[in-house]
Amino acid sequence: MSLSKTIEPAKRYQSSSRKILIDINRRHPIRLKKKRIKHKKTTAEKEEAKTKRETERNTYLVARNAAADLLHAEAAKLHQQFGGHTIQWYKEDILQTAHLKGEKRGVS
Secondary structure: OOHHHHOOHHHHOHHHHHHHHHHHOOOOOOOOOOOOOOOOOOHHHHHHHHHHHHHHHHHHHHHHHHHHHHHHHHHHHHHHHHOOOOHHHHHHHHHOHHHHOOOOOOOO
């Protein structure tokens, strides 16, 4: 008689089911990743990067404010010329022109 038939049916799968549970609940990776060398920046490099970020941020804010002022001036000009709507409405209308130019989809 074979060994699997001599063991009771409930105990036959006990060890294999334990192994499956251990494999599923494993908390460490199967393969260990290769440790990478991290090059730390010096304090001078960090300061240089910080000043570069600050100057980029400031130049962007200046350019954005100039564009916002130009948009406000154009909206005020349209409000003065046509009236009927607020300056905010004209601003939003100027910003939505790209969306409004798109073709309408047909009914399928």
